[in-house]
Amino acid sequence: MTTTVRGQSTIWSMRGLIWNFARRDLKSRFKGTALGWAWSLVVPLSTLLIYTIVFAVIFRIEPPPLGNGRPGNFTLFLFAGLVVWTVFANGINTGILSLLTTGGLLKKVYFPSYAPVLGSVIAVLAQSAIEVGVLLAIMVVLGNTSWTYLLVLPWAVLFVCFLSGLVHALAVLNVVFRDLSHIISVVLQLLFYLTPIIYSLSFIPEAWQGIPLRRIIGANPLTEFVTAFRNCVYDLTPPGFATWIALAAWTAVAVGFGVLVHRKLGLDLGERL
């Protein structure tokens, strides 16, 4: 079977379309709201406030010290982890539905199905960019700066690829099994607590009642990403070589998963939607 009518398209040649989808997502997200864009800051900051009260004030979790030697600040410690989590969770939650909401379009004109998915990932990133900016600004004010900030860049490249591959695979699978998005929202809740966001990995006992808890949490790819990011901006210690290998490996797995699902199911969405 050959068909040339779809033309040769690469992610790069589709950038215009991806960007269009991203703009559409951003536009519709805050359409008709009074605060508009401000919501993309208000929501995470209130989450931050609530978690700080619950975990630092009530449960008295002790944060590790800052990279510049000052005593730790739980809010900042949490913020550094929560930013990564927000991008991840928002990316999955909105991305997984992006093919269904674009469905009508895919039935009538052809374009690669990853375009709306990547568009929604970009929209989520754009929203969180403000958050990251606020975090870094606070760090700078507190004098907690180092060359390790530069490592955020390669980290971000890996993280975005990891997220995109995963989201695309889930979005396509969700067209075939519509229950997936509901299952995923439950999984995400569990994953939040299985990732060192409100605690650091060292708080976790090696084993608890025979369950190798720390090993389980450590095996979670998000643990790697959150810890590496926190190393760069909070502890100011560069992530080790093994960490980079692990990040790259997880990214490769996620992208591979995305490509595989795309090849198997993503090319015939026109008749499944």
Next chain:
Amino acid sequence: MSDPGLSFTPSASEALVEEPSITVRNVSKAFRMHTERRDSLKERFIRGRSRGHHTFQALDGVSFTIPRGQTYALIGHNGSGKSTMLKLLAGVLRPDSGDVIADGRISALLELGAGFHGELTGRENIYLNAAILGLTRRETEQAIDRIIDFADIGEFIDAPVKTYSSGMYLRLGFAIAVTVDPQILIIDEIIAVGDEQFQRKCFDYLHSLRRKGTTIVLVSHALGIVEEMCEGAIWLDHGRMRKVGPAREIVRLYLDEVNATEIKLASEAAGADAPDATEEADASPARGGSGEVRVTDLEFVSAAGVVAPVLLTGERATFRLHYEARKPLEDVVFGLGFFTETGINVAGPNSGSGLPPVPVLAGRGTVDFQVERLTLSPGSYGVSTAVVSHSHTFDYIDRGFQLAVRGSAGGEPGLARMFGGWSAGPATVQPESSETSRSLDPPGQQPIRRPSEPATPHPTETAHA
């Protein structure tokens, strides 16, 4: 392709097929049936996968080529696979087997509102669609004024498209599809929802694209348009290709078959419940007269000499009145009245007015009224019968019989068909314009029909008139 004169190849005959723009080779496509689809995991768990393999073969081994710069139509009954074929051409679907090869930028208008996102405004949708078609932002900005101009929907361009009417969807969709300079344009049956003015604009534009060498593939049930616009036609029947060839010929073959099927079905139905039908004809329609003679039946006899439920325009037709008389009568006149569904009396032939009277004996008998060429246009007619003598009415049935008339090929408007020949009269020839018009209209393609065309809804050949 740069020379409009050359790209306008005269017909779809094999000799001229040089450079295919679209090649479809042995293409098949099956759909999983909707009713058996397993959308949720629960269904998969509960009912398993085994029964989920019920498929429907929408296309089965279809092959054809469309030469560059020509206009082809897909015709066939509802569900024959026309839209599916267009979706394969547009790349929305992939064939299960076979090849679909096209060279050139394809722009497709598959369904109403194709490619629109309801929440976005018309203008935002233009950007989105242009991006889907691969235009850069700069190119889109250059084209957007032309698109908005063409669509001509006023301030609605900045309203969400979900508030559009069907015609406005069409206008915007068509405007986008044609102004991006496609090399191949694919249009499903949608132009019909545009108003008269926009339809003319569409067809004018399609003609100008044709002259520029754009390959056009369209689906239409308006066979008159197909005959007139297209060089070739592809006839699909239950997913298989019946025939491909010059549009006129294929449309004729298709219509012949549709007519034949209708006649067959109608005569089967008539055979099945004939007694009911006559009883009804006796009881329900308004019936008058003194009753010495009664018309018991009216039969339509086709050119082939057999009783048929359907007659064809332009063919020989016989109307056979069956009557039953209680006593012999002299000076009897039989009459027929033909009425359209809206009640217009189209014709009323009778056996009076100087013709020798038909003698009527006691008992049963028949009277024939024969026309060499049926002049009624295709449609359904109510037929009244009357038996009178001077001013006395023996029997009258008001529209007690139904007549279906069908055409053998493309339609002319009006209640009646006039049969005649056209010929060219003396003309003053302007040297230059005759040159271009000759290159645009290859001789011998459609020599006679042209003058009869103004009746069709779009002024096609105005460019060189």
